[in-house]
Amino acid sequence: MFGTGLLKGLGVTLKHALETFEDDRESVPDRYKGSLDLGNNRKVIQQPIDQEGLLTIQYPEEKRLLPERFRYIPMLIWDSEKQEDRCTACGICAKVCPPQCIWIVRDSDENGKPVTRCSEFYIDAAVCMSCSFCVEFCPFDAIKMNHDYELAVYDRYPQLVYDMEELTVPLEYYAALWPTQYEEEQARRKEEEEQKRKQEEEKAARAAAKQAAAAQKAEAGAGAPKRSAAELQALAKERAAQRQAQTQTADGGGDDDAAAAKRARMEELKRRAQERARQRKSGNGSS
Amino acid sequence: MTEATAVAKTPANDLGLEQDLADAVLGTWAEDTETAAVIAPDRILEVLTRLRDVHGYDFLSNLTCVDYEGYGGKLRAGIDARLEVVYNLYSTRRGGGSIALHVRVPEDDTVPSATSVYPGANLQEREVYDLFGVKFDGHPNLRRILLWDGFHGHPMRKDWHEAYYEEDAKPFRSRHPKGEYEFHEDKVPWAKNTTYPAGWDPDSWQEAVAYVPVSQAPQHEDKPHLDTESIVVNLGPHHPSTHGVFRMLTRVEGETILALEPEMGYLHRNHEKIGERNTWLMNMPFTDRLDYLNSMSNNWAYALAVEKLADIEVPERAEYLRVIMAEFSRIVNHAWSIGFILNDLGALQTPALYAIEEREMILDLFEAVSGARMMCNYMRFGGVVRDLPEGWHEQAAYLANERLPRALDELDRLLTENEILMARGRGVGYLSVEDLIALSVSGPMIRAGGLPYDIRKAEPYGIYDRFDFDIPTLPNSDIYDRYYIRLLEARESVRILQQALRDIPEGEILGGRGGYTLRAPEGEVYGRLEAPKGELGFYLASDGKTQPWRYHVRSPSYINLNALGPMSVGYKVADAIVILGAIDIVLGEVDR
Numbered sequence: 035m036f037g038t039g040l041l042k043g044l045g046v047t048l049k050h051a052l053e054t055f056e057d058d059r060e061s062v063p064d065r066y067k068g069s070l071d072l073g074n075n076r077k078v079i080q081q082p083i084d085q086e087g088l089l090t091i092q093y094p095e096e097k098r099l100l101p102e103r104f105r106y107i108p109m110l111i112w113d114s115e116k117q118e119d120r121c122t123a124c125g126i127c128a129k130v131c132p133p134q135c136i137w138i139v140r141d142s143d144e145n146g147k148p149v150t151r152c153s154e155f156y157i158d159a160a161v162c163m164s165c166s167f168c169v170e171f172c173p174f175d176a177i178k179m180n181h182d183y184e185l186a187v188y189d190r191y192p193q194l195v196y197d198m199e200e201l202t203v204p205l206e207y208y209a210a211l212w213p214t215q216y217e218e219e220q221a222r223r224k225e226e227e228e229q230k231r232k233q234e235e236e237k238a239a240r241a242a243a244k245q246a247a248a249a250q251k252a253e254a255g256a257g258a259p260k261r262s263a264a265e266l267q268a269l270a271k272e273r274a275a276q277r278q279a280q281t282q283t284a285d286g287g288g289d290d291d292a293a294a295a296k297r298a299r300m301e302e303l304k305r306r307a308q309e310r311a312r313q314r315k316s317g318n319g320s321s
Numbered sequence: 322m323t324e325a326t327a328v329a330k331t332p333a334n335d336l337g338l339e340q341d342l343a344d345a346v347l348g349t350w351a352e353d354t355e356t357a358a359v360i361a362p363d364r365i366l367e368v369l370t371r372l373r374d375v376h377g378y379d380f381l382s383n384l385t386c387v388d389y390e391g392y393g394g395k396l397r398a399g400i401d402a403r404l405e406v407v408y409n410l411y412s413t414r415r416g417g418g419s420i421a422l423h424v425r426v427p428e429d430d431t432v433p434s435a436t437s438v439y440p441g442a443n444l445q446e447r448e449v450y451d452l453f454g455v456k457f458d459g460h461p462n463l464r465r466i467l468l469w470d471g472f473h474g475h476p477m478r479k480d481w482h483e484a485y486y487e488e489d490a491k492p493f494r495s496r497h498p499k500g501e502y503e504f505h506e507d508k509v510p511w512a513k514n515t516t517y518p519a520g521w522d523p524d525s526w527q528e529a530v531a532y533v534p535v536s537q538a539p540q541h542e543d544k545p546h547l548d549t550e551s552i553v554v555n556l557g558p559h560h561p562s563t564h565g566v567f568r569m570l571t572r573v574e575g576e577t578i579l580a581l582e583p584e585m586g587y588l589h590r591n592h593e594k595i596g597e598r599n600t601w602l603m604n605m606p607f608t609d610r611l612d613y614l615n616s617m618s619n620n621w622a623y624a625l626a627v628e629k630l631a632d633i634e635v636p637e638r639a640e641y642l643r644v645i646m647a648e649f650s651r652i653v654n655h656a657w658s659i660g661f662i663l664n665d666l667g668a669l670q671t672p673a674l675y676a677i678e679e680r681e682m683i684l685d686l687f688e689a690v691s692g693a694r695m696m697c698n699y700m701r702f703g704g705v706v707r708d709l710p711e712g713w714h715e716q717a718a719y720l721a722n723e724r725l726p727r728a729l730d731e732l733d734r735l736l737t738e739n740e741i742l743m744a745r746g747r748g749v750g751y752l753s754v755e756d757l758i759a760l761s762v763s764g765p766m767i768r769a770g771g772l773p774y775d776i777r778k779a780e781p782y783g784i785y786d787r788f789d790f791d792i793p794t795l796p797n798s799d800i801y802d803r804y805y806i807r808l809l810e811a812r813e814s815v816r817i818l819q820q821a822l823r824d825i826p827e828g829e830i831l832g833g834r835g836g837y838t839l840r841a842p843e844g845e846v847y848g849r850l851e852a853p854k855g856e857l858g859f860y861l862a863s864d865g866k867t868q869p870w871r872y873h874v875r876s877p878s879y880i881n882l883n884a885l886g887p888m889s890v891g892y893k894v895a896d897a898i899v900i901l902g903a904i905d906i907v908l909g910e911v912d913r
Contacts, residue, residue: 039738046735047671083685083716083724088678101685103707105692129492130837132603137496165606165698170706171837179692214710 054087070099102212105166105179107159110201111208112300119202120176123152127168127177135161136168155198160190175219181211203307204300210307357407357421357845362432365424369438372410378420381439381761383409383847383875386449387862390479394843394864403428404455407860408435409847413758413772416779419847426455434460441761441883448879452477452593467586467912471523473516476591483594490868491598551579554894558587562665562898565908569885569897578897581889583882588912596872601627602702602837604872609696611874612910614654617646617687618852620700625782626848626859627702631841636829639704640784644821645717646699647850648814649687652725653680654853655765655807655814656732658905662804663736665902666745672736679728682720689713702839704831714822721818729811737805746801750888750900754798760883764855766904769806770798776851783850787824788817800896803903840867847875854878854905874913878906 066089069079079091080099091098108127111120128136141153168177180203187193209216345364360368372378387405389397402425409419426432434457435442446457447466454475457463465472474481487493517523557568566587572580592611596604608623609616621643628635635643657680660673684694689710691699699705736742752760754770767774773792777785793809795802843865849858855877862871881904889897 036740039740039743043735043739046675046731050675081685083682083719088681101689101692101710103690103692103710104688125496128496130600130603131492131496132599132606134491134493134496163606164693164696166692167602167606167837 050087057087069096100181102214104181105164105169106183107162107164107180107185107196108157108166108168108177108201109180109203109208110155110198111176111178112202112204114205114300119151120174121152121155122150122174122176123148124150124173126171126173130167130171132165132167133161133163135159135163152198155201157196157201158194159185159196160194175223178208178212199299203303207303207307357423359423359425362424362426362430365422366433366435366438368422369408369410369435372420373438377412377414378410379758380411380413380763381408381435381441381445382411382419382763382849382856383407383858383860383873384435384442384445384449385860385871385873385875386453386455386477387845387871388453388477388479392864392870393866394870396843400425402426404453406432406449406455407845409858409860411780413767413774413779416774418780421847429454429456431456431458433458434463436460439761440759441880443760444880444883445761451475454478462582467589469586470528471517471521471526473518473521476594481594483591489598490866491600491603550574556894556897558584563901564661564906565911567901567906567908567911569889569901571889571894571897573894576893576895578889578892578894581886581897583885585879585882585908585911588908590913592874592913593872597869599869599872600837600867601839601841601869604869605701606696606698608874609698610909611876611913612852612854612857612878612907613695614657614907615650615853616695616697617643617650617699618850618857620697621647621783622848622850622852622857623859624700624702625850626846626861627839627841629848630844630846630861630863631702631839633703634832635704635783636832637826638708638828639830639832641821641825642705642709642830643700643783644785644788645818645825646687646690646697646705648817648821649683649717651814651853652811652818653683654905655811656680658853659732659736659804659807662800662899662902662905663742665899666742668741675735676732679720679725682724686713686717686720701831704829706831708830714825717818718822721815721822725815725818726812729808729815733808737808742804743801745896745899746804747797747799749800749892749896750803750903751797751799752884752888756887757798757884760887762855762881762884764851764853764877764881765806765810766803766855766881766884768792768810769795769802771796776849776856780849788820790816800899800903807905838867840865841869845871849875852877854907854910855881874910876910876913878904878908878910879913882906882911 066077066079067082067085069077071077075095077092077096078099079089079096081089112118113120123138123140125138125140128134128138135158137154137156138152139154140148141151142148164179166179169179185194345361345368347359347361369381385407387407388403389400389405390403404426406424406426408422408424410422411417411419424432432455434446436446436457437459443460443462444466446460447463449455450457450460450463451465451467452475464470468476476483487495551572551574554571554573555568556571557563558566563569568584568587570582570584571578592607595607599607604623605620608619611619627633656676660676663672663676664670687697687699688694690707690713691697692707699707752770754767754772757767757770758772763774771794773794775792776782777790778792790813793806793813795806795809841861841863843863845860845862847858847860849856851857856875857877858875860871860873860875861869864870885901885904888900892900
């Protein structure tokens with residue numbers, strides 16, 4: 035009969051309308067059941083996959099819960115435990131970058147000798163295509179993808195060309211955004227460090243044995259006494275302390291204001307990271 | 322290796338050609354690559370005709386060109402001719418692999434146009450003319466296609482440099498470690514490369530409209546006293562019905578279309594030139610931006626071609642993951658396409674929003690696994706880059722087993738028997754399937770004409786030979802069938818998904834050399850797959866370096882537009898909008 039197809043179709047739309055109406059009639063619609071209320075009308079929304087219909091997210095009050103692997107613009111990791119940038123200025127990220135939006139200048143010490151640290155690091159966010167190759171190929175876990183997508187500015191240049199300061203985030207921030215990957219990575223790094231330490235210990239033991247042998251020989255030949263293992267360790271410690279002091283001055287640049295600003299920024303980022311972690315936790319908990 | 326390529330591998334007459342054409346074959350392109358026969362330029366039409374009529378190669382899939390100026394590889398030692406036109410032919414009747422023909426052309430020389438044998442060569446030859454400057458003798462409409470008439474030079478030639486030109490190949494030295502970095506803003510793009518062709522005056526130039534052919538006489542022969550006149554009307558480029566920035570130049574009489582020419586290139590960014598500057602891996606995220614609704618299929622097509630060239634193995638689990646992603650992506654595409662065919666018919670928004678509801682769920686899954694909803698950049702040479710996160714498999718299985726079948730049923734109920742859709746769609750935009758094949762049209766378009774040609778069955782790639790699925794066909798080759806075939810195909814995708822999600826094994830996801838230092842061995846390759854819109858192919862030529870020597874995308878959206886003009890003639894302007902919508906184009910892929 036002519037018109038049955040039309041009526042059938044209208045039946046489908048009517049069913050949708052009734053369902054939506056039913057949903058909206060409840061004071062707290064159950065379509066929000068996977069979501070997290072941050073108070074003050076702000077919500078983080080996660081629609082469960084078995085939820086019928088599709089809900090409109092009232093951005094910016096409401097935002098979507100981002101999956102861990104969400105990628106936007108890269109960020110540089112400041113290792114808060116070791117108090118140093120993880121980046122060693124090897125430049126692999128700049129080489130693999132498809133739109134070539136990364137510029138790196140390697141730092142050098144006072145003698146002009148290049149060191150494993152960058153003095154400048156730029157990412158042109160307007161050119162970046164969020165492909166995440168830099169992250170995949172970084173051998174030092176120094177560059178990761180940030181989740182922060184609210185980057186709108188009035189001028190493209192220079193606001194969208196991020197420098198090192200703007201790109202750097204503390205490790206905790208990364209850990210909050212990428213919890214699963216962070217755990218895996220930490221386990222792997224620990225293992226690697228453990229191995230390295232063992233190797234070094236073995237090396238030291240071998241060196242000590244050699245020294246002892248040499249000392250015996252020297253005793254026999256009355257040569258000059260070499261440094262003992264304990265002395266060597268003390269020296270290594272001293273050097274490490276020197277290095278740390280150096281990096282700290284390098285960060286702060288000796289300028290107290292800048293240092294304070296950086297500290298404040300790191301604290302702010304940490305606070306935001308904690309909030310994000312809390313959101314994710316409750317988001318996952320309820321789904 | 323399939324029969325056809327095995328035949329093509331041996332030189333000279335063993336193309337299978339009869340004795341009288343044996344001397345047309347000059348040799349092979351290379352001895353140890355998947356090979357092509359080199360044909361004498363003046364005999365190419367004879368060879369093509371014979372291959373089509375006697376040997377069953379009825380489908381000219383790919384026609385492109387390579388500029389070998391400065392080629393450093395061994396394979397072309399001692400060959401002077403700078404340009405080489407490449408033809409890839411397939412048989413839609415018996416399936417199987419391709420036969421590849423090469424024609425060598427010195428600079429500024431001409432080649433006979435293949436349009437008289439394969440009308441589908443039309444747009445592809447125009448593209449070669451535009452980007453390489455090869456002239457085709459006998460082409461009915463040899464004009465620039467992606468660039469405008471005032472563009473100086475042919476950008477795919479190796480000696481042409483773009484405005485922001487830095488170096489021939491990435492990575493650029495300026496980036497690291499000590500080089501002077503420069504921001505794009507500091508460069509003045511119009512300082513160079515903005516010259517006009519000789520004798521060109523931008524002020525006096527006017528776009529010619531006289532070329533729109535009047536292929537049908539005005540329809541009032543029985544009423545000669547009516548003094549009617551046909552006029553030229555532009556549909557687009559800025560109009561929502563064109564699905565992007567696209568123009569249909571039409572000659573109409575009243576509301577009836579007498580002739581229609583697609584005009585494109587507004588989104589042209591010379592994707593292929595960028596591809597030649599990039600390393601092999603860097604091209605992967607760029608393929609996302611071709612057909613931006615189906616980045617997963619695009620990734621796969623490119624990975625497939627490179628894996629064929631460099632002989633890279635893909636682990637079992639990765640094969641399954643690729644099938645899962647590609648079929649999800651096909652559902653996304655078909656849902657989108659159905660929604661917008663209805664939009665073009667005037668059923669504004671409601672069917673479209675109903676159709677793309679599940680798309681959101683699928684994009685959420687893509688985002689959870691790859692990090693992005695649309696620009697997935699998920700596949701690598703030798704596998705995929707990330708394994709499934711926790712909980713992903715259950716969600717995907719829920720979608721494939723419950724939600725998607727239900728949603729497709731609902732879409733079916735909403736639209737299929739709708740009388741308005743039938744009235745507008747039945748018999749509109751008809752073109753016989755033979756004509757469609759001759760015009761190199763592929764994908765749902767020819768299956769809606771009754772030909773069960775699907776690369777997943779005809780020349781299975783990946784692990785498609787393991788799944789139980791059908792190729793739906795419909796007989797009428799009109800808009801209604803082009804709508805309905807997509808619904809049927811989405812159902813088959815759901816079937817494949819159910820099997821793939823059930824059978825997916827544990828294991829490695831990335832084998833071989835997926836890294837950025839890949840150097841593909843010297844040679845050429847044409848890899849293709851059944852993308853949701855049709856046959857998506859990548860033609861790659863390598864000289865053994867870290868960059869492709871030639872990177873060509875055979876995009877289904879672009880080549881399916883061959884049929885737009887012939888399909889629209891005789892129908893009303895309002896129908897032309899839907900006819901375009903039913904081809905299902907994405908301008909990112911058309912214009913490249």
